[in-house]
Amino acid sequence: MNKYLLSKKIVINELSTFYSFLIGLSIGIGIGSIILLTQGQNPIEVFSLMLRLSVGSVKSIxxxxxxxxxxxxxxxxxxxxxxxxxxxxxxxxxxxxxxxxxxxxxxxxxxxxxxxxxxxxxxxxxxxxxxxxxxxxxxxxxxxxxxxxxxxxxxxxxxxxxxxxxxxxxxxxxxxxxxxxxxxxxxxxxxxxxxxxxxxxxxxxxxxxxxxxxxxxxxxxxxxxxxxxxxxxxxxxxxxxxxxxxxxxxxxxxxxxxxxxxxxxxxxxxxxxxxxxxxxxxxxxxxxxxxxxxxxxxxxxxxxxxLTIGGSVIQTMGVSSYIADVIQATTLFGALIAQFFFTYKIIKVSEDV
Amino acid sequence: MFDIQLMGLLNATLQAATLLFIAALGELITEKSGILNLGVEGMISIGAVTGFITAVNTGNIFLSVLVGILSASLFSSLHAFVTIILKQDQTVSGLILTILGLSLSALMGKQYVGKKLPVKIESLGNIDEPTNIIEVFISQNYIFYLSIFLMISTAYLLKKTMFGRRLEAVGEDSRAADSMGLNVNKTQFIATCVGGGLSGLAGVYLTLSYVPYWTDNMTSGRGWIALALVIFGGWKPYRTAIGALLFGFLEALVPRLQTYGFELSPYLVKITPYAITIIILVVLTIYKGGRTGAPSNIGIPFFRESR
The missing domain is CATH 1.10.3470 (ABC transporter involved in vitamin B12 uptake, BtuC)
Known part of the structure; x- marks a missing residue:
């Protein structure tokens, strides 16, 4: 019978938190898109508007x-x-x-x-x-x-x-x-x-x-x-x-x-x-x-x-600002999950001795 | 007239306390296993909205309660997965669970804001203005009685059954529990999902009986009070119930203060339960030399190989 154990990696990539955040962000945007689609919105349109209104100009930045x-x-x-x-x-x-x-x-x-x-x-x-x-x-x-x-x-x-x-x-x-x-x-x-x-x-x-x-x-x-x-x-x-x-x-x-x-x-x-x-x-x-x-x-x-500013401005499109919160939360969960794979390795151990 | 007012206060106290107690009891079970779940607020919201949606669409109370419990339980398994299987930080995961639960429930319930419920949870007797204590108790609905049953059975479960002993062993010393052959991860996972389910039940009580309608952020901090209650109660069901009654009493008292002709600021009265909880926590810690009843392993991830 095989068992799986976790072991902390000795060398952890310095940039791992940054990578996990990016992975999390893509998961968040993915889930956000699905929710937008169920609400009858075009995700690309909404996200590009969010991007433009949050970092698109000096004023918004x-x-x-x-x-x-x-x-x-x-x-x-x-x-x-x-x-x-x-x-x-x-x-x-x-x-x-x-x-x-x-x-x-x-x-x-x-x-x-x-x-x-x-x-x-x-x-x-x-x-x-x-x-x-x-x-x-x-x-x-x-x-x-x-x-x-x-x-x-x-x-x-x-x-x-x-x-x-x-x-x-x-x-x-x-x-x-x-x-x-x-x-x-x-x-x-x-x-x-x-x-x-x-x-x-x-x-x-x-x-x-x-x-x-x-x-x-x-x-x-x-x-x-x-x-x-x-x-x-x-x-x-x-x-x-x-x-x-x-x-x-x-x-x-x-x-x-x-x-x-x-x-x-x-x-x-x-x-x-x-x-x-x-x-x-x-x-x-x-x-x-x-x-x-x-x-x-x-x-x-x-x-x-x-992200917060982007979330509050999409309300003008009739999109609930709660979608930004969902994206935020799923990004964070995604980052936590990704972080796991940067810090631990899974070892297969055979229990038949 | 005075009686009706007093009984009205008692009635409101019991209702507020029921909600807080069920959620706190769930958190108590979760924390007993060594898992801290700060996402109570989010789980209550999920239970509240799914229960309400089911009730509006089907008109079946039993089904709504079941859906509320199961969906909140499923939702809490996310916390269980991230903290127990993936060993990530419990504080962080719990806080994210709160944000996710509140926002997700607001999205789900968007079309249901302002909708009327076709049904209500039955009670033993239908009394609009109870005039004595017996009538107050009779006019409570079934979830109130269920919460009393849950209180007694959880106290029994924790002290007298194998499940309770296992839970305590895992929460107090997961390594020792593991070397005794207990499955730590499984026990913690179950405890977290049971806790989530009870939060869901509290949520269903909120939307189907206590308020009863749906609006965003309607949990308004009750999940956090539930967390405080667990500490107030020293991780014991009966003491948690006393705490719930105290907090429920204050929640019921605040809007009535002015009608009684008191000059006290209702805003300041509202913060007294929190202040009392802090004082009790400090006194308990000093008095018992650091032993407040908190499970020793709370918040600490368990590694099999770090034996």
Whole structure:
């Protein structure tokens, strides 16, 4: 009788995550096409329109990249936390908290210099995100409470807080149909680089380089990897693994908060339940699918931004925007399945001895 | 008059709790085997939409319930395949399952938004405004009774039967279970599909009884609450049921607060169950020295050759 066993490949292709993503994308487009056909649409027509409206012009490219900013920033945060083998499912809440903290500072301070104010506001949003993960981080390092669950639950608390604020204390009397806080002033809007692309993208790129350096080149990143790898090794090396995990969690939460701050100052310009449209959850997937590599997150995050924009514009053709979600999800499943074949080999073992 | 209001609150509590409990029970069984499935929200949606479509087209309740359960179970086998057979990350796969389930169900149910149901799930007695506790219980439909049966039978199954012991062995220490000759992959696969099926049942309850109509994203976070409930309940069916009643009570209470003349913000009341769950989780972890009842192997893929 033959049995099949799995064995991890010793040498894994460096570009395997990229190839898996491409394989996944073709599976996603394939399944998307089938669904479009069942809905009586011409897939080629729909996809070429999606392509044109998401990356076809300077205006559309910049819109797509704007959408990618929160995904990339939050994804980078998740990748830092994951280097100590912890998960942050709470990026969604941290994005909102970043926006809330920013708005709190904005309405409570006098503006003397708008440019300096923008810097202060963004720093505040970072702190807001870090505060949001503070409790799960303390609970994790002191008592070992499962961080997946606490960070997840905090999403609901923070979104609940957002709904409370925009319906109560911060409610904009002018916004009747959609409860939201009052807009921030035009002087603190993030300026644009070209087209509609906001300066957030520059911040995003700098953060990518920073996180890459932090994770791959710095002593701190090395200590994070050891802390996440083996508790005993960390002790032998004299590394305080809990402290490292705690700092990593705060930085990761802060980056998600910064994503919320950038999104508020460049896109929504106010706190509302629309500040994040599931960016926090998508960011987890973006980070995971790229194997937590910062530049991978940057690249795949940008592609996802384009896919999201493409998905929202095909609605004008009478195509449900949910098709873009289905394509996204099947792409990711396809990439996971493809990843399997890059990381494992199947060995046939004979059991007759 | 006061009685009718109070009984109305109790009625709404039981209905909300039933939905949450069934989904949580499914996740509990899945997690017992060491598999974390964050896709509950997506699975409920799939069960909800397929059950609703079947009900509108055939008018057969039994068939609709069956279709809802089976399709959600089939859908969850995707998670089982990716995480158990292909050993990919459970957190990621579960999140993708949520996105896929929500979007796929929205596409499937597009033509059914606003459609009326030709049938409803029967209950023991038809009482519109129950005035005492007995009447409230009688007016619940069959899925409510089914959920009580499921609670008792799952508790029995987990503690007293070979299936339960196997499930626990696999979830606690899959290597030891494997060396004892248990088929780890098979056990986990079955547990994941059973969990998916129960989520599907919760979905059917949502569209055929609790709401009852179909619209996009109508699960509105209940799948995530179900996940929290499993932790609240310490991976035990009866305690999970208590948690479901608490969450159900708050869900029922929030829209009624204002009619009772309370000045509390309903938005803040809504977040209390989450805060309570976090506190309970922390207290349990400290009190039991890190043992919250969570299966030790949860989230960790099992490799046969890494023995």
């Amino acid at each position: 910049s819109t797509s990249l704007n959408k990618a900013i929160p995904l990339i920033l939050a994804g980078l945060g998740i990748s830092i936390i994951n280097s100590v083998k912890l998960w942050n499912i709470g990026a969604e809440g941290q994005i909102f908290m970043g926006g809330i903290a920013l708005n709190f500072l904005y309405i409570n301070t006098e503006i003397s210099s708008p440019n300096l104010m923008i810097v202060y506001l963004l720093i505040t949003s970072f702190i807001g995100g870090a505060v949001c993960i503070l409790f799960p981080a303390i609970a994790k390092v002191l008592f070992g409470v499962n961080e997946i669950i606490t960070t997840l639950l905090f999403n609901y608390i923070i979104i609940g807080l957002t709904i409370y604020l925009v319906n109560g204390p911060w409610k904009d009397p002018g916004s009747l149909n959609f409860p939201a806080a009052t807009y921030v002033g035009k002087e603190v809007y993030l300026p644009t680089v070209f087209g509609r692309l906001s300066y957030g993208f520059i911040i995003c790129f700098l953060c990518t380089i920073g996180v890459h350096y932090l994770k791959e080149k710095s002593v701190f990143g090395y200590e994070l990897r050891i802390s996440g790898g083996s508790a005993l090794t960390a002790i032998y090396a004299g590394i305080n693994a809990k402290q490292k995990a705690f700092i990593a969690m705060l930085i990761g939460g802060g980056l998600a908060g910064l994503a919320g701050g950038v999104e508020l100052l460049s896109q929504t310009h106010r706190v509302s339940t629309g500040l994040s449209q599931g960016f926090g959850y998508t960011a987890i997937i973006v980070a995971a699918i790229t194997g937590m590599r910062p530049f991978g997150i940057f690249l795949v995050g940008s592609l996802f931004g384009a």
